Amino acid sequence: MPRAAQRRLHVLRRPKLRQSWSKYNLYNLWRQRDPKIGNADHETFFQQKWKAKGLLRAYHGEHIKERDWERMFSRRLLSVANMNPRYMAENDGSEMAAGRGSGKDTERNWDADVVKPSVITPYMNMTFAPMERRLDIAIFRAMFASSARQARHFVVHGKVKVNGKVMNFPAYKLNPGDMFQVDPDAVLFATGAPKKKGGSNARLGITGSQKNNAEAEPAAEEEAEGAEAEGAEATAEASEEVPEQDPETTDKPEAPKADMKPTRFAIRKLTEQAKSILAKDKDVSASQKQNLRSFLKRAKPLLSKAGRSAATPADVLDELNSMVKELNLSGAPTDAAAAAANAAPAATPEAPASPSSGQAVASTRRGPPRSIEDLNEDELKALQRLIKEEEENPADPTKPYHTPWKPRDYMSPFAFIPRYLEVNQKVCSAVYLRHPVARVGSAEVPTPFGPSTNQLAFNWYLRRR
Amino acid sequence: MPPRIPTNPSASSASALVRNSFASPCTSQSLPGGRAGFSTTPIRERSTNLRRAFLEWTRKVASHYRRPNSEGPSYLINGRPSPASRNRLRPFPLNRNFQSESVLNDQARELIWGKVMRKGESLKAVSAELGVDLTRVAAVVRLKEVEKDWVSKGKKLATPYSRAVLGMLPTKSLREGVENQPLEPINELHIHAATQKQLFWPTSESRQFTREDAAKAFHPKMLSADERVPHPELIQMEKDLLRNMSPNEARTRFINAAEESERKAAQRQMKKAMAEEQATTKINTPRFEFRFREVDSELVGKNGRAPNVVGWKYGMPHYDRKKGMVKIPTSVP
Numbered sequence: 007m008p009r010a011a012q013r014r015l016h017v018l019r020r021p022k023l024r025q026s027w028s029k030y031n032l033y034n035l036w037r038q039r040d041p042k043i044g045n046a047d048h049e050t051f052f053q054q055k056w057k058a059k060g061l062l063r064a065y066h067g068e069h070i071k072e073r074d075w076e077r078m079f080s081r082r083l084l085s086v087a088n089m090n091p092r093y094m095a096e097n098d099g100s101e102m103a104a105g106r107g108s109g110k111d112t113e114r115n116w117d118a119d120v121v122k123p124s125v126i127t128p129y130m131n132m133t134f135a136p137m138e139r140r141l142d143i144a145i146f147r148a149m150f151a152s153s154a155r156q157a158r159h160f161v162v163h164g165k166v167k168v169n170g171k172v173m174n175f176p177a178y179k180l181n182p183g184d185m186f187q188v189d190p191d192a193v194l195f196a197t198g199a200p201k202k203k204g205g206s207n208a209r210l211g212i213t214g215s216q217k218n219n220a221e222a223e224p225a226a227e228e229e230a231e232g233a234e235a236e237g238a239e240a241t242a243e244a245s246e247e248v249p250e251q252d253p254e255t256t257d258k259p260e261a262p263k264a265d266m267k268p269t270r271f272a273i274r275k276l277t278e279q280a281k282s283i284l285a286k287d288k289d290v291s292a293s294q295k296q297n298l299r300s301f302l303k304r305a306k307p308l309l310s311k312a313g314r315s316a317a318t319p320a321d322v323l324d325e326l327n328s329m330v331k332e333l334n335l336s337g338a339p340t341d342a343a344a345a346a347a348n349a350a351p352a353a354t355p356e357a358p359a360s361p362s363s364g365q366a367v368a369s370t371r372r373g374p375p376r377s378i379e380d381l382n383e384d385e386l387k388a389l390q391r392l393i394k395e396e397e398e399n400p401a402d403p404t405k406p407y408h409t410p411w412k413p414r415d416y417m418s419p420f421a422f423i424p425r426y427l428e429v430n431q432k433v434c435s436a437v438y439l440r441h442p443v444a445r446v447g448s449a450e451v452p453t454p455f456g457p458s459t460n461q462l463a464f465n466w467y468l469r470r471r
Numbered sequence: 472m473p474p475r476i477p478t479n480p481s482a483s484s485a486s487a488l489v490r491n492s493f494a495s496p497c498t499s500q501s502l503p504g505g506r507a508g509f510s511t512t513p514i515r516e517r518s519t520n521l522r523r524a525f526l527e528w529t530r531k532v533a534s535h536y537r538r539p540n541s542e543g544p545s546y547l548i549n550g551r552p553s554p555a556s557r558n559r560l561r562p563f564p565l566n567r568n569f570q571s572e573s574v575l576n577d578q579a580r581e582l583i584w585g586k587v588m589r590k591g592e593s594l595k596a597v598s599a600e601l602g603v604d605l606t607r608v609a610a611v612v613r614l615k616e617v618e619k620d621w622v623s624k625g626k627k628l629a630t631p632y633s634r635a636v637l638g639m640l641p642t643k644s645l646r647e648g649v650e651n652q653p654l655e656p657i658n659e660l661h662i663h664a665a666t667q668k669q670l671f672w673p674t675s676e677s678r679q680f681t682r683e684d685a686a687k688a689f690h691p692k693m694l695s696a697d698e699r700v701p702h703p704e705l706i707q708m709e710k711d712l713l714r715n716m717s718p719n720e721a722r723t724r725f726i727n728a729a730e731e732s733e734r735k736a737a738q739r740q741m742k743k744a745m746a747e748e749q750a751t752t753k754i755n756t757p758r759f760e761f762r763f764r765e766v767d768s769e770l771v772g773k774n775g776r777a778p779n780v781v782g783w784k785y786g787m788p789h790y791d792r793k794k795g796m797v798k799i800p801t802s803v804p
Contacts, residue, residue: 018521029533033525036532036547040565086659089700095709099682099696128568149636169803181802182606185613190629197632399631413635418539419547421639422562422571425655428607429574430614431633433621437610445659448570454563 015068015155022064023454025146026153029416035454043459055469058455058462065454066134067143069155074177075137079467083132085444130461131449135442138426138451141166141186142176147452148429148436149421150188151196152414160196165189180438187435191405198407199414424450539639544571560641573654575603575611576637579645583608584615595702595729601645602653605701658702665690704728 016030142158151157442450771782
């Protein structure tokens with residue numbers, strides 16, 4: 007038997023469900039049918055228990071040694087009862103003495119159109135509840151890692167704190183009230199889309215050996231898509247970066263030194279307003295985001311250029327205007343021909359001196375904006391929103407994940423947070439509120455099989471107690 | 472069959488390789504085990520019916536799950552999807568007893584934090600008003616404090632992650648000033664192990680055998696259910712209402728009682744901390760802070776082996792200093 011670390015986690019033949027967000031796992035979960043253990047009498051009870059335990063242990067902490075789990079297992083299953091304050095105020099409990107000593111029975115109406123089945127408390131689904139106390143599994147449940155193994159890795163590598171202290175034991179059992187924090191960069195790496203590798207067909211050239219064939223083909227598929235997208239982005243980038251290398255800045259050293267302050271002021275004001283005003287609308291198209299990214303990229307050198315003596319205000323504003331127009335903030339199609347030279351009047355120092363009046367005029371104008379002051383309210387807000395989004399989720403090539411960050415593929419069918427955790431995603435922290443419990447109709451332990459399978463597994467572990 | 476020359480890997484484009492992945496020749500330079508070194512026959516890519524079915528699934532079914540759904544959660548649906556099954560919140564199709572339950576959204580967390588930290592309302596009152604579990608209210612405030620601390624320190628929040636994850640989960644919003652549907656049951660009683668046994672307890676038929684008596688029957692020290700629930704004050708409020716007290720007055724009494732109970736709990740905690748402080752002598756050195764406590768080495772428990780006393784426990788080996796013993800902490804204060 008190979009060691010746990012060497013065994014492959016996801017397989018297509020004789021599939022096992024795992025605590026992981028892999029698409030193989032999703033596929034296995036999708037095609038999983040009821041195992042129907044114990045339905046026929048050709049299996050002994052031992053065989054049924056063995057099979058059920060195997061199915062469930064493959065999911066619940068497969069990286070944990072069986073001996074460790076056996077020590078963790080507890081036959082005491084926690085549950086809660088909902089107490090209605092109104093009922094408790096009306097009755098003192100003596101009403102339960104009626105009948106045979108457990109309250110009066112309510113007659114069931116068997117003639118009703120739909121007779122609802124009586125709801126059980128699925129105690130048996132709590133079999134693996136002690137596992138949920140483990141730090142690594144709690145991190146996976148809080149959606150800070152894409153698999154329990156990855157969560158374990160984070161803990162071992164010191165990326166996790168419990169109550170503010172680094173905890174490097176994945177087997178640490180959380181106590182009710184414990185707060186655990188995971189390094190946000192690790193979380194973004196675990197839950198984000200992978201970074202594209204240079205956009206080349208590098209991985210395609212290496213045909214996988216038979217061992218990693220399962221990985222290679224879909225990866226190749228994605229790589230190809232990624233490469234196409236990357237290529238498209240690169241060409242877009244290249245075409246946009248042409249105006250940045252403006253030769254005119256060196257061509258006109260003899261030009262009279264113009265007062266650049268108004269232009270700089272206009273640019274800075276725009277950025278500051280963007281920071282101050284909160285985003286309210288949500289309908290920003292992807293192309294608008296792309297445009298904004300390139301805008302911000304080019305706005306920075308422009309700002310520094312405005313400080314240089316060689317540049318004229320007209321040049322800077324010209325560039326700014328064309329950039330703003332490219333943004334196409336209001337979503338309306340812009341007239342490219344109308345982007346002709348226009349900024350000479352706007353570059354005069356008095357233009358930024360009265361920005362409010364300029365905006366009031368701009369709100370009534372028609373056609374493409376002539377300068378930054380010409381943007382109407384909606385356009386300005388849209389720009390500010392885009393700038394804010396860019397600030398929150400920047401494109402950063404130093405990060406080990408795809409930037410701007412986006413969730414990894416096939417994540418949403420795995421997305422749930424059990425009630426015994428309270429998670430604040432913004433700080434990548436969570437509080438373990440209490441141990442998971444069973445109540446009427448539901449159990450809090452996330453387990454892929456129903457009570458009958460869990461019961462057999464429970465019985466398997468009872469045997470050695 | 473004559474030996475064939477392997478095709479050049481770089482010649483096949485990415486899409487062609489994907490499309491004809493089952494027939495395309497493998498062009499591995501390193502020869503896998505079992506293959507003769509002189510053979511120039513390319514190995515065929517291993518492709519099974521299983522893989523083919525999987526790739527078929529990724530093309531047809533999985534495209535629905537690949538990117539997050541803009542309308543909210545999208546969980547697996549086995550078999551033929553029906554309108555009813557589409558909005559079912561069951562991440563494991565075979566487990567009918569596990570549901571993905573709503574989490575508080577960002578505004579709701581902010582509202583709870585504002586009520587507790589800004590307006591100074593008691594946790595119990597907030598919990599009862601909004602229908603959020605008492606421990607969750609405390610946790611939300613604690614986490615929100617961390618968030619505010621990060622903001623004040625200029626540390627970057629994982630906002631895009633938060634937005635994406637909350638978009639995939641069923642979320643609950645809370646509004647100020649209106650009656651909100653509760654997020655979860657707030658007055659849940661822990662089923663005590665002592666109450667899970669069956670008792671034969673004869674009493675007279677005329678006796679009013681209340682919850683209090685039942686608790687005493689299970690264990691002499693056990694409190695009745697009315698005192699063990701998280702919100703005993705709510706039961707009192709309902710009793711007041713049954714006694715025809717005006718709702719406003721009952722509410723005020725509830726709020727006062729909740730505050731009082733929290734104040735008492737805080738006092739108890741403080742007293743405990745003070746007692747701990749007084750019992751410890753601290754000596755500060757440049758490197759360590761030594762803390763000394765009085766202990767009684769005669770204290771060994773009933774059988775001389777009590778685990779939480781310092782006295783010699785006969786027959787209990789001390790493994791603490793042994794090499795290779797991993798001592799995973801049981802709590803982090």
